[in-house]
Amino acid sequence: MRRAPKKKIQKLAGDALRIANLSLAVSQAGSRLEDHDWQSLLDAMIAKNLEGRHQSILDAAAEHVFTNQPDAYEVLIEAIESIATSGQIKDGESDYDIILVAAPILAWSRFDIASGNIPAPILKTLTTSWRESLLCKGVQVCLLPTLYSIDQLPQDHCTINELLHHTAQNFLQNKAIVAPKELPKTVPFLADSRYLLGVVLAPSNAPVFQWQMTPSPFDIAKAKEATLLLWKQRAHADIAHLLPGCGFEFLLPESYYSACREADILVRPISIRATVFYLCQTLNVDASDLSAILGRFGPETHPGQVDEIRVGFTLKKAPEVIYGVIWPLYQQEDELNALVGPSISTMDEREGEIPTLLKESGISQIQILEDIFGMEFCEDCQAPLYADAEGDLVHPEMPDDAPPEGSVHLH
Template sequence: MRRFSKSSSNRLSPDSQRLVTLAQGLTLASSRLEERAWERSLDALIHKSLKGSHQETLDAALEHLFRSNLRAYDALLDTAEANSETCDIEHEGSHYQALLIALPILAWTRFSIASGPVPEETRRALAAHLHGHILAADTRVAIAPTLYAIDQLPRNHAETHTLAQRLAQAAIKGTQVKPPANPPETAPFLADTRYLLAAVAAPSGAALFAWQESLQAAGREQALEQWRAQATPNIASLLPGCGVELLLPEAYYVACREADKQIRPASIRAAVHFLTNTLGIEPSGLRAVIGSFSEEPVGGRVDEYRIGFTLRQNPEVVYGVVWPLYDQEDEDEEAITTFESLTTPEILDTDLRTPLEEIIALLRSCGVTHIKRHGERFPMEFCDDCGAPLYPDPDAELVHAEMPEDTPSSTGHFH
């Protein structure tokens, strides 16, 4: 769930106030007919804001509802996302509906994870695999010529709407899309997500995905299996020196959220692999120190866990991993966690584990047996110089993660 600054203004413009009113009306609807009436009005006003690039109108309404009515906040956020990733286009007398989709890639390495231009030949091959395994028969697709890092994706709903419109026009008309000029630099991580973005278009009312045509929800699993088998070689060529795992291409926001969750276990495995190979030790020679972090340490919810790695007999933190919490996971932290679940989380069904239990199980599966968890809640503190997160050491001090001085220079740039 999004967090807002406490210092923001509470004054709303007329359009922001109207968005608030419509979202509240939607949550109070007592029938589907009433819901759809509220949705049509909400869609029209959101579309007006997106078309005019008035992101501040949406942000003000969202912030107001976040503080006053979480049900209405969720309704407005869902509607804003839906409108920014979809569009209706008329071309040569025909009407099309289009959806912005993301093709998420989990990547891990001891070196660097690439981003940037994607050759046309690779995009053609991936488009063929999309048509063969993911998309419905009567669809058109355009893939953006860029492999995106997370900090290069559209920053808000208005930017997402603009990109969706450009790619949808390209899909329907069969034209090319220019890559973004001067994309932001990417921060180096051992494990990170990369994204290909595309628009899929179909005649209005027609199916967009193969599982819609077959009316089989289980078709998603088969489509993912085939997508991984066929598309992995093409995508691996974009990420030399990396291990990769492809996730299911889906609607933009859903796919990005799923990638955010799935990269977390890969980050822990990559960290242990990196440290053991770089420092020449066994996993049992590492210690993991886990801390709960919150934007409101007193009474607030847990926003993320941070795991600091030290050598078994040394208190200095040499590397750190952040495990953010999403959706209702912060609510799960209030559940009673038994001593047995923390000491032997492997015995639990993976669907029943809390995030903390999952972290401990992952560390143990990687061979890290010395694990310390601090019971206190820490503030979200970062390094004043470089902005890196600070991690808990064995004495519950928040410190910068620093590799030993004799670490090979080729890996020294990772925090």
């Protein structure tokens, strides 16, 4: 299940109540015909509020059904995301299906991972690579002239829907697609995701992606692997130019929310490995000289909910937390999959993904804390706080004798 909105909304009325009730009706439908009827009404209500930029109404409905009808929550979020990122547009006598697609790149470096405007010549070759490696014949794409970090992506459904339709209209009218004048600052990480965004325009009811042309018996997974390999080969040189000094890995471009979720999940183990390597190289120690403290963190507005695991690193010979990595959770079972062990579940003794990654990286001393901590941050710099071995929340600080930042390169 996707996570609940962070903001708790108490009262539900008007369109929000109707959207919540329709979501519940879809989840309880007993036939495909009934399901289609309720879904059409729900889609129309969502589209109306997206067009009117009523994000608060959509958030209120989502909060309500998450708390009261979990099955309806899945229905509602899937509908909101689908309608926000796809639609139809008319150009003269031609009708097009449009969809916002994201191409994630997972990158790692000791230095800053670049983002921002894409030079026109590179944008042109990337557009050609995207079209020829990913899309069916006759399908067009308008690649946005920005390499986005996660902090710079559109932040709500209404903004995403507006971006989709505005970009498609400008493309069909041969108007220039202008990069944003100002983007939020990117928080520096040793490993992070970057995104190319493209609006894809296909003739109505025509296939969009090349893997949709896979012949029977429809081995779509294999077809997607082949498409991804071709995309990597064609785009590698351009992405290397945009991400100087970085190691990077391509993910398959797909619908915006699906691609972003996949990147969020797959960047987590890369972050752990990059951090261990960085600490070993910077402090001139072996991984066996490090220890890790794993704490569960969640919002105070939802007691018992765990939204992320914060991994604090220390030197075995000293108790101070010297570095930290956040492992976000996206599904209900993520907490167990990440941490399973005697202190979390006495029913299953197998190790979770984080302890396994740490041990594979050479760290054997791993402590999993029992408590669920509030999502606290430093008042001065807004950096997340991590739990130390005693369960106190602290600000990570590298040792005084550590080399200055930028002196160690991960690639």
